Amino acid sequence: MCHVELKNLSFAYSDQFVIKNLSMNLSGGHAYRINGKNGIGKTTLLKIINRDLPLHNGSMDSTISREEHIYLSDQNILDPVLSAYEHLDFLKSVGYVGAGADAEFEKMAKEMAVDQYLQQTSKNLSLGTKRKITFLLLYLQAPKFLILDEFFSGIDDSGMHIISKYLKLFVSSGHLLVFVAHTDPKGFSLDYENIDLGERNRI
Ligand SMILES: Nc1ncnc2c1ncn2[C@@H]1O[C@H](COP(=O)(O)OP(=O)(O)OP(=O)(O)O)[C@@H](O)[C@H]1O
Numbered sequence: 001m002c003h004v005e006l007k008n009l010s011f012a013y014s015d016q017f018v019i020k021n022l023s024m025n026l027s028g029g030h031a032y033r034i035n036g037k038n039g040i041g042k043t044t045l046l047k048i049i050n051r052d053l054p055l056h057n058g059s060m061d062s063t064i065s066r067e068e069h070i071y072l073s074d075q076n077i078l079d080p081v082l083s084a085y086e087h088l089d090f091l092k093s094v095g096y097v098g099a100g101a102d103a104e105f106e107k108m109a110k111e112m113a114v115d116q117y118l119q120q121t122s123k124n125l126s127l128g129t130k131r132k133i134t135f136l137l138l139y140l141q142a143p144k145f146l147i148l149d150e151f152f153s154g155i156d157d158s159g160m161h162i163i164s165k166y167l168k169l170f171v172s173s174g175h176l177l178v179f180v181a182h183t184d185p186k187g188f189s190l191d192y193e194n195i196d197l198g199e200r201n202r203i
Pocket of ligand 1: 040045
C-alpha cells in the first residue's frame, strides 16, 4: 500500500515561514482534504508533497515515485489548439496511456456528457467541459497519487457525481488522493478525512 510520511516539515518563501514543523501520514486507500483559511499554506503544502517545492527542514518519505503522481490545479493545462482526441493521441504516442484507451475514454466522456466535445479544440470549450476532459485524460494515465488543488470548481453536480465515482474506485484500489476544495463540491459522494492545516501548522 502506498504511503507518504511528512516529519517536522518546514518551508519558507524568502525568510517568511509558511509551514513549520508539520507532520502527517497519508496512506493509500484513503482520501484527504486539506482545510484552512486563505494563505495558510494549502497550495504550498501540495506543491511540496508533489516535489515541486523543496523542504527547508524535516523529511518526506514516500513509497510513490514522482512519475506516479498527478497534480491538477485550477489552471488549464489543455493545449488550446488541440482537441480531446488529439490530446489522447499524444498521450498514447508517448506511452502515458495504453493504445486501447479510446473505448474507456469515450465511455467516461459519455458518462460526463462531454462526448460531443471531443473533436473540438479546447479553446472553444467551457470551463467545466475542459475540467472534465482534463480529468479523463489524467485518470486514464493510471496515477497512484492524485493531488487536486481547487480542481473541482466549475464542474456541475452530475459531473461531480461521476468524478466521485471514479475517485472512489481510485481510492478503493489502494491509491492516494489529497485535495483542497474551498466549498463542498455538490454531488461529491466520496468519504474523506479532513486535515486542518491551521491546527497542525502553528507558525
Ligand atoms: N511564490 C511565492 N512567493 C512568496 N510568497 C508566496 C508564494 N506563493 C505563496 N506565497 C505566500 O505563502 C502563503 C501561503 O500561500 P498558499 O498559496 O500556499 O496558501 P493557500 O492556503 O493555498 O491559500 P488560498 O486558500 O488563498 O488558495 C501566502 O501568504 C502567500 O502569499
